[in-house]
Amino acid sequence: METSEALDSSLFEELDENGFLLSDFLCEEVAEGAGMEGNAGHESFAEAFYRSGSDWSCLVQEDLSDLKPEIASSSSKKVVQADLFKLWGLKKPVQSKNETKLAPSRKRTVDLESIDDQSGRKLLRSSDEINPNSNQQRTCPFYKKIHGTPFTVDAFRYGLIEGCAAYFLSHFHYDHYGGLSKKWSHGPIYCTHLTARLVKLSLSVNPRFICPMELDTEYIIEGVKVTMLEANHCPGAALIHFRLKDGRCYLHTGDFRACREMQSHPLLMAQMVNVLYLDTTYCNPKYRFPLKEDVVNFVVRITKSSVAKQPKTLIVVGAYSIGKEHVYLAISEALGVQIYVDSSRKRILQSYGWSGLDKRLCSDGKSTPLHVLPISSLHPERLKKYLEAYRHQYLSVLAFRPTGWTFSEKIGSQLDLIKPNSKGNITIYGVPYSEHSSFTELRDFVQFLRPEKIIPTVNVGKAAARDQMHSHFREWLKA
Amino acid sequence: MLEFRLVQGSLLKKVMEAIKDLVTDANFECSSTGFSLQAMDSSHVALVALLLRSEGFEHYRCDRNLSMGMNLNNMSKMLKCAGNDDIITIKADDGGDIVTFMFESPSQDKISDFEMKLMDISSEQLGIPESEYQSIVRMPAAEFQRICKDLSSIGDTVIISVTKEGVKFSTRGDIGSANIVCRQNTSVDKPEEATVIEMKEPVSLTFALRYMNSFTKATPLSNSVSLSMSSDLPLVVEYKIADMGYLRFYLAPKIEDEEEQS
Numbered sequence: 168m169e170t171s172e173a174l175d176s177s178l179f180e181e182l183d184e185n186g187f188l189l190s191d192f193l194c195e196e197v198a199e200g201a202g203m204e205g206n207a208g209h210e211s212f213a214e215a216f217y218r219s220g221s222d223w224s225c226l227v228q229e230d231l232s233d234l235k236p237e238i239a240s241s242s243s244k245k246v247v248q249a250d251l252f253k254l255w256g257l258k259k260p261v262q263s264k265n266e267t268k269l270a271p272s273r274k275r276t277v278d279l280e281s282i283d284d285q286s287g288r289k290l291l292r293s294s295d296e297i298n299p300n301s302n303q304q305r306t307c308p309f310y311k312k313i314h315g316t317p318f319t320v321d322a323f324r325y326g327l328i329e330g331c332a333a334y335f336l337s338h339f340h341y342d343h344y345g346g347l348s349k350k351w352s353h354g355p356i357y358c359t360h361l362t363a364r365l366v367k368l369s370l371s372v373n374p375r376f377i378c379p380m381e382l383d384t385e386y387i388i389e390g391v392k393v394t395m396l397e398a399n400h401c402p403g404a405a406l407i408h409f410r411l412k413d414g415r416c417y418l419h420t421g422d423f424r425a426c427r428e429m430q431s432h433p434l435l436m437a438q439m440v441n442v443l444y445l446d447t448t449y450c451n452p453k454y455r456f457p458l459k460e461d462v463v464n465f466v467v468r469i470t471k472s473s474v475a476k477q478p479k480t481l482i483v484v485g486a487y488s489i490g491k492e493h494v495y496l497a498i499s500e501a502l503g504v505q506i507y508v509d510s511s512r513k514r515i516l517q518s519y520g521w522s523g524l525d526k527r528l529c530s531d532g533k534s535t536p537l538h539v540l541p542i543s544s545l546h547p548e549r550l551k552k553y554l555e556a557y558r559h560q561y562l563s564v565l566a567f568r569p570t571g572w573t574f575s576e577k578i579g580s581q582l583d584l585i586k587p588n589s590k591g592n593i594t595i596y597g598v599p600y601s602e603h604s605s606f607t608e609l610r611d612f613v614q615f616l617r618p619e620k621i622i623p624t625v626n627v628g629k630a631a632a633r634d635q636m637h638s639h640f641r642e643w644l645k646a
Numbered sequence: 647m648l649e650f651r652l653v654q655g656s657l658l659k660k661v662m663e664a665i666k667d668l669v670t671d672a673n674f675e676c677s678s679t680g681f682s683l684q685a686m687d688s689s690h691v692a693l694v695a696l697l698l699r700s701e702g703f704e705h706y707r708c709d710r711n712l713s714m715g716m717n718l719n720n721m722s723k724m725l726k727c728a729g730n731d732d733i734i735t736i737k738a739d740d741g742g743d744i745v746t747f748m749f750e751s752p753s754q755d756k757i758s759d760f761e762m763k764l765m766d767i768s769s770e771q772l773g774i775p776e777s778e779y780q781s782i783v784r785m786p787a788a789e790f791q792r793i794c795k796d797l798s799s800i801g802d803t804v805i806i807s808v809t810k811e812g813v814k815f816s817t818r819g820d821i822g823s824a825n826i827v828c829r830q831n832t833s834v835d836k837p838e839e840a841t842v843i844e845m846k847e848p849v850s851l852t853f854a855l856r857y858m859n860s861f862t863k864a865t866p867l868s869n870s871v872s873l874s875m876s877s878d879l880p881l882v883v884e885y886k887i888a889d890m891g892y893l894r895f896y897l898a899p900k901i902e903d904e905e906e907q908s
Contacts, residue, residue, distance in 0.1 A: 245902075246803070246852055246900040246901060246902055247900060247901065247902075248689075248691055248854060248898065248900050249691075249898040249899055249900065249901045250689070250690040250691055250898050251686065251690055251691065251692070251693055251880055251896060251898050252690055253898075254878065254879060254880050254898050254899075255772070255774065255775050255879075255880070256775075257772060257773075305768060546878050548877055548878045549878060
């Protein structure tokens with residue numbers, strides 16, 4: 168104790184010498200503060216400053232809330248570094264998911280000989296390669312190539328891939344279609360009809376490259392039998408099943424949420440899968456998501472009770488460009504209200520051709536209390552601003568952020584334990600509505616298929632994570 | 647064909663020193679209106695944006711838009727070879743894969759040519775959203791540098807709080823804590839020594855001092871620095887480059903852990 172006191176006071180004196188505390192408007196109070204047993208703590212400083220005649224009161228408030236987490240080194244709230252993409256609501260370039268993530272931080276000595284280094288850059292050969300947006304020199308990682316076929320899956324950001332005769336797109340999320348644009352000319356793109364419509368609509372890809380496929384229908388492409396299966400992910404998402412000429416079967420899950428129904432699919436029941444390309448987004452035992460239906464019911468329940476308490480509630484559901492439709496559709500049905508979406512989202516939703524959804528959409532925010540916003544805008548401050556525009560109609564906001572990332576081990580499947588994040592009249596519920604498989608669903612799916620080999624396609628950037636996943640796989644397939 | 651001549655060559659040297667530790671590689675975008683760069687650090691926490699308008703150059707020619715990928719460390723090595731008073735000319739051909747830096751001594755008795763290989767860097771230019779900020783503080787750049795340096799000897803994060811009256815920088819570490827308050831002060835002889843606070847709403851944000859210290863390497867570029875803050879946006883630290891443009895750093899704050907990682 169003694170030493171720390173000595174330290175305190177020496178620190179105080181040092182500050183003194185530096186002149187920070189003895190600046191003109193402070194010297195009197197500091198003298199006083201020094202009288203108070205050399206307490207250089209934060210309280211006395213704020214107090215001193217306040218008494219010097221400035222209105223610092225709002226900061227004292229701020230300090231209490233913002234400094235405490237720092238001061239209390241106990242296990243209370245910790246601050247973590249945010250990143251720019253999240254703050255700006257921009258999509259992170261997909262390379263952060265795979266190995267190239269490390270590349271930018273790697274100290275590079277300029278090795279003029281290495282024309283094609285793994286970090287995804289290449290020394291220029293000619294001017295037509297000077298294109299800031301071209302990711303062409305990045306090499307396609309092995310887990311996007313279907314071994315033994317001239318196919319790749321979700322590999323559009325690598326430009327022309329040598330030997331690739333068909334580019335498959337599992338579903339229309341940016342981290343999968345990234346690289347596709349109206350300039351695409353590297354080869355045919357195979358995807359489901361719905362995804363094909365989105366690719367045309369949103370990316371203006373030349374239709375002559377787009378080859379839509381029906382679900383559950385076998386196509387022969389380059390001598391390989393290919394079938395798309397429902398992936399239980401976002402609209403249009405598919406599992407892709409390949410049967411090679413030699414009879415071997417490969418299954419690429421794209422992004423999916425495994426479920427019982429998949430296990431009764433004739434194609435998966437009939438023959439074993441040799442290689443499984445697996446969506447391992449949540450391949451960690453801590454992720455045990457409740458069923459999507461349960462989460463939807465919970466959301467509806469909360470909404471109904473909130474609206475009963477305060478009829479002037481604006482309900483906001485966060486969503487990515489596509490996906491999570493069932494959450495707001497369920498609210499819309501339960502309350503008998505329309506769904507407000509902005510015009511670009513409306514175009515996308517209409518392209519699904521879901522009549523149940525179409526007739527519920529509206530483009531006038533004032534005519535319905537149910538609004539769909541980008542998931543990145545679900546912050547108390549932004550929602551407060553958003554509510555401003557509707558302040559004559561609504562007094563509070565009830566928002567849902569439906570994503571697996573909100574899952575907490577403490578809550579697990581007991582949804583009623585979920586505590587919203589409330590600030591004033593803004594209430595945000597993070598609900599574990601996941602369109603990816605939870606750990607046990609992955610396990611059940613793998614144990615059902617019993618593939619010879621599993622290739623994880625997500626979180627493969629770190630060796631430790633890869634090893635962890637492979638040890639889970641071994642465990643599952645041991646019995 | 648691209649060619650521009652900067653009499654104040656030291657300016658380019660200073661810019662390079664200010665950013666080379668933050669980002670390794672970057673694309674320099676050249677167009678008829680000027681010379682710009684945007685690059686994010688590897689952890690996606692900070693972003694550098696540089697703009698040098700064509701008017702600021704003694705001679706500026708850029709026939710078509712050109713993107714030149716450079717390793718900043720290497721570029722810095724080359725620019726270090728220029729004297730502080732040298733005139734720097736940058737040249738590149740439309741089809742070429744090299745950029746030439748030419749340094750002329752002020753007395754015109756020595757001319758050096760340095761050629762550097764360009765690289766193809768796959769980085770996408772981000773559309774940084776235009777935002778209004780709750781608080782903007784303008785203060786002497788040297789003062790800001792000193793504050794960041796002093797605070798980082800005590801703690802590793804700084805809480806910047808702004809009210810109408812002043813701006814407060816606080817930190818806390820193992821050995822103790824520190825608070826530095828700068829009050830609005832416009833009654834100074836030189837405008838660049840003023841501390842000016844434009845505040846719509848008080849704001850308080852937490853940042854990693856490591857980044858702040860890195861930003862303050864730009865101090866030689868400008869007498870004053872401005873800090874623009876809003877509670878849900880990255881901080882913008884801007885150094886104006888006289889008559890030419892700016893060097894801006896965007897920094898994501900540290901936020902409470904409950905904001906999930908999605």
